[in-house]
Amino acid sequence: MPTRLTKIIATLGPATASRKTIKELVDAGVNVFRLNLSHGDHKALRRRIRWIRMAEKESKTFLAILLDLQGPKIRVGKFEKGAITLQRGRCIWSTTESGMGNDSLVPVQYRQFYKEVEVGGRLSNFKGINMPDATIRSSPLTPKDKEDLEFGIGEGVDFVALSFTGSAKDIQQLRRLIQSKKGDAEIIAKIERKEALSNLEEI
DSSP states (O other): OOOOOOOOEEEEOTTTOSHHHHHHHHHTTOOEEEEETTSOOHHHHHHHHHHHHHHHHHHTSOOEEEEEOOOOOOBBOOBTTSEEEEOTTOOOEEEOSSSOBBTTEEEBSOTTHHHHOOOOEEEETTOBOOOTTSOOOSOSOOHHHHHHHHHHHHTTOSEEEETTOOSHHHHHHHHHHHHHTTOOOEEEEOOOSHHHHHTTTTO
């Protein structure tokens, strides 16, 4: 029988986070379990890791654990009426100061937001902002990511996925952090923006 090179990755969430379900997924052919660090606390994730390692011993096969870091989440703040409608060509203000937004003022976390967003539509409280064409000038590793990375290295994860990778420098920064924690996890660069495509070879 030829060797199967394609690997199957399963994300563990509320519907799949049990020892029984993990075993069933392994029996179905899953090779890698993804832990989404956008959801779940370390206590719950540690329990899932323990179940994966138990399934690994029972199945007598290698199962990889992928720690998927959340990365910087750019969100708007809160609006007086709960939402506004953005219209192409209309002038609005954005602010990184705390406070309530309105039809002409958008509170937002990202300081370069005003340079990047041109598309209209409905915008409501605390919505995330996706800017695939933008050059994100902040580090893709947030303080939360660094805490999650330390947790993951301590638990012996096999892979770390870096969200919003923009350049080789982002990978190098993550590599140094992994090594500083005495870890040996491999890195997966998530290619989600045009900037990353432009720098794909160096990444």
